[in-house]
Amino acid sequence: MSHSLLVRVPATVGNFGGAYHCAALALDAPLNVKVTPRTDGHVGIRYFGDNGERVPRAHTNLVVRAMQAALHLRGLEFSGANFEIYSSVPVGVGLGSSTAAVLAGLIAADALYHLGLEEKTLLDLAAIYETRLDNLHAAWLGGFVAWTGEDSQAMCGRTVAPVDCALSVVNPESPLATGSSRPRNVAVVLGRDRALHLERASALARFFSRRDGGGAPDFDVPLPPTCEKKVPGLEAAIKVRAPGLVMAFVCGSGPAVGIVANGDPVPAINAVRECFARAGVESTCRKFVPTNFGAREWNAVRASVQLPKPRTILGLPKPSLT
Numbered sequence: 001m002s003h004s005l006l007v008r009v010p011a012t013v014g015n016f017g018g019a020y021h022c023a024a025l026a027l028d029a030p031l032n033v034k035v036t037p038r039t040d041g042h043v044g045i046r047y048f049g050d051n052g053e054r055v056p057r058a059h060t061n062l063v064v065r066a067m068q069a070a071l072h073l074r075g076l077e078f079s080g081a082n083f084e085i086y087s088s089v090p091v092g093v094g095l096g097s098s099t100a101a102v103l104a105g106l107i108a109a110d111a112l113y114h115l116g117l118e119e120k121t122l123l124d125l126a127a128i129y130e131t132r133l134d135n136l137h138a139a140w141l142g143g144f145v146a147w148t149g150e151d152s153q154a155m156c157g158r159t160v161a162p163v164d165c166a167l168s169v170v171n172p173e174s175p176l177a178t179g180s181s182r183p184r185n186v187a188v189v190l191g192r193d194r195a196l197h198l199e200r201a202s203a204l205a206r207f208f209s210r211r212d213g214g215g216a217p218d219f220d221v222p223l224p225p226t227c228e229k230k231v232p233g234l235e236a237a238i239k240v241r242a243p244g245l246v247m248a249f250v251c252g253s254g255p256a257v258g259i260v261a262n263g264d265p266v267p268a269i270n271a272v273r274e275c276f277a278r279a280g281v282e283s284t285c286r287k288f289v290p291t292n293f294g295a296r297e298w299n300a301v302r303a304s305v306q307l308p309k310p311r312t313i314l315g316l317p318k319p320s321l322t
Contacts, residue, residue: 004036005112007104009295010142011089011288012096013167014135014252017260020193022147022201024096024138025161025208028291029088030298031100033063035108038080049087062098066105066129073125074115093171094252099135102126103295111299119296135252142294144208146201159208161290168259169251170272172283174231207246231255233279240275242268 008030016023038044043064045057055061059068063085068078089095106126110117117125123136130136137158138145144159237257238248245268246260259268269285276283 003112004034005108007033007035007108007111007295008298009033009100009103009107009139010096010291010293010298012099012135012138012252013094013169013258014096014099014132014138015094015250016134016144016258017200017204017247018249019134019146019197019201019204021132021134022197023145023204024132024134024147025144025167026138026142026291026294027089027095027167027288028163029095029288031088031097031104032086033101033104033108034084034086035063035067035112036082037112038082041078041080043080044082045085046083047085047087049085050090051092054091055085062101062129063105063108066102066126067109068105069125069128070106070109070115070117070122071113073117073121074113076113076115090171090256093256094250094254095169095256096135096139096252099126099130099132099139100295102129103136103139107295107299132252138294140294140296142297143290143292144205146205147198157205159205160292161208162210163289163292165208165260165290166265167288167290168261168265168269168285169256169288170237170259170269170276170283170285171256172231172234172237172276172281174255174276174281229254231276231281233276233281236279237272237275240268240271242271244268245271248272 010026011029011031012024012026014024015021016025043059045061047055059065063083067081071078087097089097091097103126106117106122109115110122123140126136127133134145134147141158144161146157146159231254234250234255238250240248244261244263244265246262248257248259248268251258257272259265259272261268273283273285
């Protein structure tokens with residue numbers, strides 16, 4: 001008899017509001033992964049969601065790699081599994097699909113094989129595969145997370161996000177969206193403009209903590225662009241002005257643009273989409289709301305399953321957590 005486990009992890013928006021690697025928001029849009037262990041070492045993957053062509057169907061899939069890493073950490077061998085992956089957000093647009101995949105694999109391994117991973121160990125292991133620690137903690141804890149440091153525990157705070165604070169996301173459908181527009185040197189960006197990014201993260205935390213629905217973050221000093229992908233019209237899109245617009249920014253590594261507005265967001269959405277349209281790029285728009293429950297709560301109740309004991313790995317180096 002086969003035993004399966006369902007894992008849920010929320011999508012996230014890192015670099016929220018332009019606070020590079022310092023702020024992230026969890027969205028009520030889960031990645032659902034059903035894992036059914038096998039004993040023949042093979043991997044079967046079925047993916048349901050947008051941009052499925054970007055999802056590896058073998059051992060290179062992030063869910064599989066994370067699951068293998070958790071088992072290896074305990075000196076156990078991965079015996080294979082079937083995966084059914086259901087994503088609520090497109091892959092590779094800046095909505096935390098890779099973060100969710102890593103956490104899903106670790107949680108599944110821990111639950112199915114009773115690895116006993118403590119929270120710190122799980123997050124440290126996840127940080128090997130996902131360097132965006134703002135995204136990682138938002139997906140794990142839910143809500144809005146502001147960040148202060150570079151290690152997996154240096155979080156300055158989590159803020160409960162009002163669920164009526166909607167985020168509109170405009171996604172440009174461009175074949176150029178996979179190209180990187182800058183070196184991925186996080187240390188350089190954080191070192192050069194660290195104070196500005198941290199100040200913005202703190203302002204965003206105050207914005208989300210308000211209960212009267214008013215007041216925009218006070219961003220007197222504009223931050224340098226944080227977009228990592230080349231898409232025609234994107235630079236103009238994040239500079240739009242429209243009635244009620246609070247902020248327009250690149251979601252995570254992009255190229256999706258997040259829009260927060262007071263009142264009707266349609267004028268801001270139309271302005272952003274027009275920037276892409278003038279550059280010959282089609283776009284779509286979806287509305288998301290925050291969730292204050294992360295993967296930790298969503299997967300707190302785990303099924304008790306009996307599985308064949310994994311074989312011990314002999315002579316295989318364990319992933320480093322330092």
